[in-house]
Amino acid sequence: MKWIDPHIHCSARTTDDYVKMAEQGIVAVIEPAFWLGQPRTNVGSFIDYYSSLIGWERFRASQYGIKHYCTIGLNSKEANNEALAEEVMEILPRFLPKEGVVAVGEIGYDDQTKLEDKYYRAQLELAKEYDMLVMVHTPHRDKKKGTIKSMEVALEHGLDPNKVIIDHNNEETIQDTLDRGFWAAFTIYPKTKMGNERMVEVVKKFGSDRIIVDSSADWGYSDPLAVPKTANLMLKMGIAEEDVVKTCYSNAILAYGQSGQFNESDWEQKTDADPKELFEGNSVLRGQENNQTKTS
Amino acid sequence: MDSYLSNLLKHLSESETVWFNKKMELIKAAENEKELFFSFSFVQRKIERKEVVVDQRKWFTDELVRLFFILAKEENDPETFYLKFEKLFITSDSKESIALLKSLPFYPYTKGLLNKASEGLRSNVSDIFKAVAIFNEFPQKYFNEMTWNQMILKSLFIDSPLYSIIGIDEKRNLDLNRMLCDYALERIAASRSINPELWRCVTDVSDNRIFSEWEKVFSNGNDFEKSAIGLISKRSKEQISPSYSMLSNISHEKLRYNTWDEIGEALELERKEL
Numbered sequence: 284m285k286w287i288d289p290h291i292h293c294s295a296r297t298t299d300d301y302v303k304m305a306e307q308g309i310v311a312v313i314e315p316a317f318w319l320g321q322p323r324t325n326v327g328s329f330i331d332y333y334s335s336l337i338g339w340e341r342f343r344a345s346q347y348g349i350k351h352y353c354t355i356g357l358n359s360k361e362a363n364n365e366a367l368a369e370e371v372m373e374i375l376p377r378f379l380p381k382e383g384v385v386a387v388g389e390i391g392y393d394d395q396t397k398l399e400d401k402y403y404r405a406q407l408e409l410a411k412e413y414d415m416l417v418m419v420h421t422p423h424r425d426k427k428k429g430t431i432k433s434m435e436v437a438l439e440h441g442l443d444p445n446k447v448i449i450d451h452n453n454e455e456t457i458q459d460t461l462d463r464g465f466w467a468a469f470t471i472y473p474k475t476k477m478g479n480e481r482m483v484e485v486v487k488k489f490g491s492d493r494i495i496v497d498s499s500a501d502w503g504y505s506d507p508l509a510v511p512k513t514a515n516l517m518l519k520m521g522i523a524e525e526d527v528v529k530t531c532y533s534n535a536i537l538a539y540g541q542s543g544q545f546n547e548s549d550w551e552q553k554t555d556a557d558p559k560e561l562f563e564g565n566s567v568l569r570g571q572e573n574n575q576t577k578t579s
Numbered sequence: 580m581d582s583y584l585s586n587l588l589k590h591l592s593e594s595e596t597v598w599f600n601k602k603m604e605l606i607k608a609a610e611n612e613k614e615l616f617f618s619f620s621f622v623q624r625k626i627e628r629k630e631v632v633v634d635q636r637k638w639f640t641d642e643l644v645r646l647f648f649i650l651a652k653e654e655n656d657p658e659t660f661y662l663k664f665e666k667l668f669i670t671s672d673s674k675e676s677i678a679l680l681k682s683l684p685f686y687p688y689t690k691g692l693l694n695k696a697s698e699g700l701r702s703n704v705s706d707i708f709k710a711v712a713i714f715n716e717f718p719q720k721y722f723n724e725m726t727w728n729q730m731i732l733k734s735l736f737i738d739s740p741l742y743s744i745i746g747i748d749e750k751r752n753l754d755l756n757r758m759l760c761d762y763a764l765e766r767i768a769a770s771r772s773i774n775p776e777l778w779r780c781v782t783d784v785s786d787n788r789i790f791s792e793w794e795k796v797f798s799n800g801n802d803f804e805k806s807a808i809g810l811i812s813k814r815s816k817e818q819i820s821p822s823y824s825m826l827s828n829i830s831h832e833k834l835r836y837n838t839w840d841e842i843g844e845a846l847e848l849e850r851k852e853l
């Protein structure tokens with residue numbers, strides 16, 4: 284079966300991960316711009332990071348037959364460096380209209396500071412100006428209040444909740460998210476927060492409408508196979524295939540497809556994975572066989 | 580540029596033409612570069628990608644639209660133009676980088692873009708490399724011998740065709756000759772085949788291992804290889820080696836390809852079909 288991981292930080296992952304993801308049926312991924320663990324100290328670092336999301340990382344994923352998309356935004360943690368945040372806001376419009384950029388994101392609150400609020404709001408305005416979707420990162424601490432605030436602020440700025448994906452939901456926030464008409468994304472973390480089994484219970488209780496499963500795998504302890512694993516567990520636990528497909532594949536297309544940049548036909552057609560595109564000595568595959576035939 | 584514009588317009592739909600003309604006006608009239616930056620990227624949403632062939636070169640509609648956007652506002656000062664290019668280049672995605680580099684020969688000022696062109700050659704994405712290397716007048720005009728030679732060698736490494744490099748014969752040089760012979764010898768030592776286009780730039784050979792290779796491929800090789808040896812034999816004796824006799828016995832009637840361009844073109848076609 285085919286799956287989509289609509290939130291994964293591929294730049295932090297190895298090529299082995301790509302191989303396994305493709306083997307497990309992941310056909311498309313969305314990589315939201317986030318922070319790198321190490322705070323950036325100048326705007327050039329942001330430019331290069333955004334460029335790698337629309338360039339090199341997309342190319343790297345294509346080598347494994349995976350379609351790579353991204354979101355562009357200033358993350359909440361680094362919004363706290365005001366001088367730098369101002370410079371980043373200047374360059375964001377240069378990246379938002381690029382091919383394969385499906386949303387402004389991931390943006391929102393971390394410590395829920397004044398500066399986080401300022402740049403969250405500024406980027407909501409940008410999303411409106413460019414008629415774009417928004418991917419919201421909800422805070423890990425003081426989660427419920429932060430999640431509700433993220434949504435209230437988005438509504439206050441006149442955003443259509445159907446065009447906003449609220450990520451990192453849990454059992455405590457999902458009702459509020461669905462009630463307000465937003466998309467509710469769930470991040471499956473190994474051991475902490477949402478685990479695979481809990482996700483099965485969520486779908487049993489809340490159904491599959493507007494619910495999206497992702498891995499948010501990054502440079503920390505996380506699992507790039509969280510989506511296919513959760514999907515398989517749901518199937519094993521007796522959840523209808525239709526609901527599994529919706530939460531682990533087609534809802535992502537409904538939500539992000541609104542951007543016009545995320546179409547099933549992109550990966551249904553033959554991908555650009557072409558081993559001949561590689562350079563001897565410089566290739567990512569380094570002589571491995573291309574994986575594409577196995578996944579299609 | 581007129582033939583480019585008329586060719587492009589033939590391939591745009593009515594609504595695309597309206598958008599294109601409107602944006603051209605806006606960019607021309609704009610006080611800052613915001614409109615250019617936005618439109619340059621927005622091309623991917625507004626212009627459907629279609630192939631356009633002008634002067635035997637393959638372009639896409641989106642690439643030509645981007646080129647006209649860059650040229651929309653006339654710049655009277657090279658530095659202003661270079662800065663504009665730099666800003667577009669550092670935030671470009673692959674398709675945009677390709678369009679920017681492919682367009683090098685059409686800019687009002689080009690000399691100062693030497694570093695950008697060399698950066699394109701260093702790319703790991705072969706289409707970005709090709710945007711500089713093939714069907715582009717820039718390398719012949721501005722690359723020094725070292726950069727030129729690296730470009731030729733890398734073309735062979737990644738199976739990018741030599742025949743489509745403008746100036747491929749005019750810019751032959753002794754150092755390139757040596758690099759290519761060394762590379763050929765490496766391949767011979769490893770019992771690997773040699774791209775017959777390589778010999779196009781080799782004019783001075785004294786190593787017997789290369790002569791034996793020629794003999795071998797002339798009797799057992801494919802049509803590309805045989806034809807390549809045939810073309811070498813047509814060169815003057817001094818250019819090969821005065822003492823080398825095998826080449827004088829070659830009968831040219833039996834050879835399938837009669838020019839280097841024919842060999843290169845046929846090879847490229849075969850690679851695409853594989």
Ligand SMILES: [Zn+2]
Nearest residue numbers: 315317389499
């Ligand atoms: Zn994330």
